[in-house]
Amino acid sequence: MNTRTLDxxxxxxxFSIMTVFVVLTFNFVxxxxxxxxxxxxxxxxxxxTPALREALARQFGLADSKWQQYFIYLKQLLHGNxxxxxxxxxxxxxxxxxxLSNTIxxxxxxxxxxxxxxxxxxxxxxxxxxxxxxxxxxxxxxAFYSFPTQWLGLMLVMIFGRYLPxxxxxxxxxxxxxxxxxxxxxFRHMILPAVAVALTLYGQYTLVVRSAVLEVLxxxxxxxxxxxGIPARTILRRYVLRNALLPIVTLIALSIGYVVxxxxxxxxxxxxxxxxxxxxxxxxxxDYPMLQGAFLILTLSVxxxxxxxxxxxxxxxxxxxx
Amino acid sequence: MISVPLFSVxxxxxxxxxxxxxxxxxxxxxxxxxxxxxxxxxxxxxxCGKTTTILATMGLLPSSADVAGEIRINGEEILHGGxxxxxxxxxxxxxxxxxxxxxxxxxxxTVGSQIxxxxxxxxIAKGAxxxxxxxxxxxxxxxPAASADRFPHEFSGGMRQRAAIAMAxxxxxxxxxxxxxxxxxxxxxxxxxxxxxxxxxxxxxxAVVLVTHDLPVVAxxxxxxxxxxxxxxxxxxxxDDLYHDSHHPYTRxxxxxxxxxxGDDRVVSIPGSPPRLDREIVGxxxxxxxxxxxxxxxxxxxxxxxxxxxxxxxxxxxxxxENVRQ
Ligand SMILES: Nc1ncnc2c1ncn2[C@@H]1O[C@H](COP(=O)(O)OP(=O)(O)OP(=O)(O)O)[C@@H](O)[C@H]1O
Ligand SMILES: [Mg+2]
Numbered sequence: 001m002n003t004r005t006l007d008x009x010x011x012x013x014x015f016s017i018m019t020v021f022v023v024l025t026f027n028f029v030x031x032x033x034x035x036x037x038x039x040x041x042x043x044x045x046x047x048x049t050p051a052l053r054e055a056l057a058r059q060f061g062l063a064d065s066k067w068q069q070y071f072i073y074l075k076q077l078l079h080g081n082x083x084x085x086x087x088x089x090x091x092x093x094x095x096x097x098x099x100l101s102n103t104i105x106x107x108x109x110x111x112x113x114x115x116x117x118x119x120x121x122x123x124x125x126x127x128x129x130x131x132x133x134x135x136x137x138x139x140x141x142x143a144f145y146s147f148p149t150q151w152l153g154l155m156l157v158m159i160f161g162r163y164l165p166x167x168x169x170x171x172x173x174x175x176x177x178x179x180x181x182x183x184x185x186x187f188r189h190m191i192l193p194a195v196a197v198a199l200t201l202y203g204q205y206t207l208v209v210r211s212a213v214l215e216v217l218x219x220x221x222x223x224x225x226x227x228x229g230i231p232a233r234t235i236l237r238r239y240v241l242r243n244a245l246l247p248i249v250t251l252i253a254l255s256i257g258y259v260v261x262x263x264x265x266x267x268x269x270x271x272x273x274x275x276x277x278x279x280x281x282x283x284x285x286x287d288y289p290m291l292q293g294a295f296l297i298l299t300l301s302v303x304x305x306x307x308x309x310x311x312x313x314x315x316x317x318x319x320x321x322x
Numbered sequence: 323m324i325s326v327p328l329f330s331v332x333x334x335x336x337x338x339x340x341x342x343x344x345x346x347x348x349x350x351x352x353x354x355x356x357x358x359x360x361x362x363x364x365x366x367x368x369x370c371g372k373t374t375t376i377l378a379t380m381g382l383l384p385s386s387a388d389v390a391g392e393i394r395i396n397g398e399e400i401l402h403g404g405x406x407x408x409x410x411x412x413x414x415x416x417x418x419x420x421x422x423x424x425x426x427x428x429x430x431x432t433v434g435s436q437i438x439x440x441x442x443x444x445x446i447a448k449g450a451x452x453x454x455x456x457x458x459x460x461x462x463x464x465x466p467a468a469s470a471d472r473f474p475h476e477f478s479g480g481m482r483q484r485a486a487i488a489m490a491x492x493x494x495x496x497x498x499x500x501x502x503x504x505x506x507x508x509x510x511x512x513x514x515x516x517x518x519x520x521x522x523x524x525x526x527x528x529a530v531v532l533v534t535h536d537l538p539v540v541a542x543x544x545x546x547x548x549x550x551x552x553x554x555x556x557x558x559x560x561x562d563d564l565y566h567d568s569h570h571p572y573t574r575x576x577x578x579x580x581x582x583x584x585g586d587d588r589v590v591s592i593p594g595s596p597p598r599l600d601r602e603i604v605g606x607x608x609x610x611x612x613x614x615x616x617x618x619x620x621x622x623x624x625x626x627x628x629x630x631x632x633x634x635x636x637x638x639x640x641x642x643x644e645n646v647r648q
Contacts, residue, residue, distance in 0.1 A: 010332055220425035224489075227382055227420075229412035229439040232405075241429050318473045 005314065008321045012310045016303050023299040027292055028073050082296065083289035087281070092293040100297060102169060102258075103267070103274030106190050107259050110197025110266075115252055118202050120211025126217060127236065137206065145203030153196045153269035165189045167271045193270040195246065197263060201255060208251050212244040219243070245316050250309045257305035260298070326397045327355035328529050329497045334379050334391035336371070336553075346386075348374045348601040351551040352391075356497065358527040361520060362559070363540035363547030365533075365576070367596060371553040372533045373421055376499040379629070380416060381408040395497070413440045417495040419503045425488035427474035432478045433460075433482075434470025435498070436490045446493050459488035463518065480507050484515065491522070498522075516543040537577060541565065546632075549573045552596050552607035555626065559633030569635035571612045606638065614639060 046174075059062045064072070076082075098165035125137040157166045169189050170182070177185075192208065216222065217240060225235045264276035272279065275294055282290040314320045324520045337351035349371045356362055377383050379393045379402055393401045395415050400408050420426050427436055437456040441447045449454050457467030463484040465477075474482055483503065490498055500519065502513040520543055522528045532544055532585050540547050541561055548558040549572065550628070557570040568574045575592045594611035599601055609619040616638055 111343045220420055220422050221428045223382060224418075224420060224426040224486075227380055227412055227418050227429075229409050229414065229443060230439070231409070242430055243428060319429055322475065 001184065002321075005321045009311065012307055016307045020299060020305050023303075024074070024296070025070075027295055027299075028070055029041040042171055077296075082293040085282075085290045086287045087285055087290070092289045095278065095290060096293050096297055099273065099278045102272065103260060103263060103276065106194050106267075106272055107197055107256075107263050109190060110194040111201060111252075111256055111259060113194065113198035114201035114205050117198070118205025119209050119248065121202075122206045123213055123236070123241065125206070126210045126213035129214065129217075138210065141203040141206035141210075143203070144199050145207065147199075149200045149265040151244065152199050153193075153266055156192050156196055156199075157269070160192060164192050166192055169273055174253065189272075193263075193266050193272045195321060196266045196269070197259065200266070201259070204255070205252070209244070209248055212247045213240055214242045215244045247315055247318060248311050253305045253309035253312065256300075257302035262302040325357075327394075328358050328396060329356040329531075330392075330394040330397075331355075331375075331379055332392040332394070334375060334378055334393070335389070336374050336383065337388040339388065340600060341388045344600050348387075348495070348553050348599055349378060352548075352550070352553075352555055354548055354555070354558060356529045356531065358496065358522050358529050360546065361523050361530040362542045363532050363534060363544035364550060365535070365537065365540055365547055366550035366556075368535070369596060370550045371599075371601075372550055373501055374553075375550070376418065376501060376531060376533060378417060380412060381405065382418075382438045398401045406640070413490075413493045413495060414446075415495055416497040416499065417490040419483075419486050419490050419498070419500040421501040421502075421505070423503060424479050424482045424506075426481060426489070428485050429474055432471050433471055433485050434475065435494050436634075437470070437485070438487075440492050440546075444493050450571055456488075456492070459491055459571065460485060462491075463488045464514065477615075480511050483507060484511070487515065494526070495528070497529045497531070498535075501537065503532070504539065512539075513542075519543060520634075549576065552603065553599055554607065554636065555634075556608065556624075556637075557633075557635040559630065559635075562628060563633045567630070569633070569640050570608075570630040570637045571614055571639070572608050575611075575613070575634075606636075616642065 015138070015282060054063065062069070080093050082096070085092050085095050086088065108211045111276070121141065125134040125141075128134045138194045160166075165188055170185050171189075174181075174185055222235060222239055225239050228233075230238075262276060263272075264279055266272065267274045267276035268280050278290060281287070282294065324414060332353050334349055334352040335347070338346040338348055338511060342348055352371070352375055354362065363645050364375070366372055374383065374387075376385070378387070378389050378391075379401075379405075381389075383389060389401065390402075392399055395411060400411050427433055434453060434456050438448075438452045441452045442453065445453070453470065456470050460470055461467050465481055465484060465488070469477070469481075472483075483506070486502060490500075498519070503519075504620050505513050507515065516539060519530055519532070521530075526644065532539070536539060544561050546558070546560050547564055549556045549564065549570065551572050557564065557568065557573045564573055565577055568577065572592075587612075592611055597607050597610070606615070606619040606624050609615040618638045622638070624638045624641070625637045626634045627640060629635050630642050
């Protein structure tokens, strides 16, 4: 690693930390800058006294100055303390890690499917530019790109609901049974939501891969490679894909970052107990600590994957460090 | 010369199918021969079909192009068998320096590995031997051999262009098609490269087709030149003949429009512009800009006729003069 590369890596990491910090602060301000506080409304409750309000404010730490509150907030975050959920009284951190561990395999499977099929159809349609295969694949991709997620989810439920489970993560009545049959049951439940995630991403991936490949196909070095007598398949692999990889990898890394927090629609349709569903339910029940925690996770995943994309592009393209 | 020419192009036609279904006749009956050690200039205004001609000879045009005609290397026809029959000849017998050669290297691989690649592919050399050769080729075009391990973006534009020439020579081709190989380079480097090409032609017997806008370059580097206009060859002959005994008004105006000095002034200032190639052209394609057109020019397309020893031109005036003389 030369100094320029190191410089780039450190800069990207520094930038990521900055971003997280800014979002944390924003998260704090968003909930405190609003007029009133959690105890303001108590004034309207019969029999409330200024003394009671003050006591409560002290208890919730609202009597301190905003700056003090801010530093306490940061300190608690550093210790992994995100507060307690209003719904189930458990630590938010505990709830979110459980949700996240449910979301990641499902979204992961869906994204993997979308990557495999998206790259395949994107490359195929670019290679068969303006021929029937191209029209077919491109139009399919545009269709999937434009269908609303919840509609796709409902279609899946209607069509495959007879063969595969459509709600939850496990069959509530399948008690007992080995760990293996439990895992198999979870997997069966995972298929439809994962396919829904895959279908929503598929269209976008296909279109991006197609345009990235088409762009590279028009480059002079591809023509040169043909002139050198290199067989078409080798050119596709060694020149075209290799150069188209950069935009593709960036896109995929970024979209995974959003999907982790943003599988909200899919998880709601299939009641998959992941972080998206948790956000949905927290909004319904005004569970602010949970929401704040979920935003934090969403931010972290987007920022992290952004960083991953930056570091990968450094690996893939020697020009990036310049 | 009685011997079979090393490289021979016969009656080459290229039609591009345009998106709206019409056809553009980009190359219209181009023929020329090339012998070992010879440098042939291919000149003409932008859009006259120079690049299309040389891409067609290597079978490199996009699928929207229809190609007819014969391309022979040492008498062997190479295009009719499709991709399978051209591919073994590419880079091995006939290599190319592309217009915009600066971008002919993939940005994600080292320059050296891309020079070595065709050597391996065509069984010329491999491993350390191939790398050594790549280094030698780079040295030959004035780039330190150690730069082989660097990426294209670490080269300057001029270096990349020279590296492109080194790459073209990787498999010791017999024929080199160079499409404006010196455009954008400063005069010193330009002169070095032309000298290099000339000396390669001389010492290795390399046959070169040098495409250029730049007439002084033709004067300096070529023995013969073909002047193209609207996809056709208007005149072909020795550079001397073209300069001092031209038999086509276009050649005369073209050469007159360019100062004899080496300079950046390669703007061709013949009034008017070439005809559109996506319509059928009746009569002589140059007649609207010609200063000596006659009645026949409007109705009949002039054919290429011999006007001297290995000197041909396509102009009705020549035929008229010939008739008068007889
Ligand atoms: N892929 C293509 N599709 C359609 N038309 C094309 C295509 N490539 C070239 N042409 C047309 O063919 C004609 C000849 O183009 P060509 O690039 O061969 O000219 P050129 O003499 O090399 O010009 P320049 O000096 O600008 O490089 C032009 O009219 C051009 O518009
Ligand atoms: Mg050209």
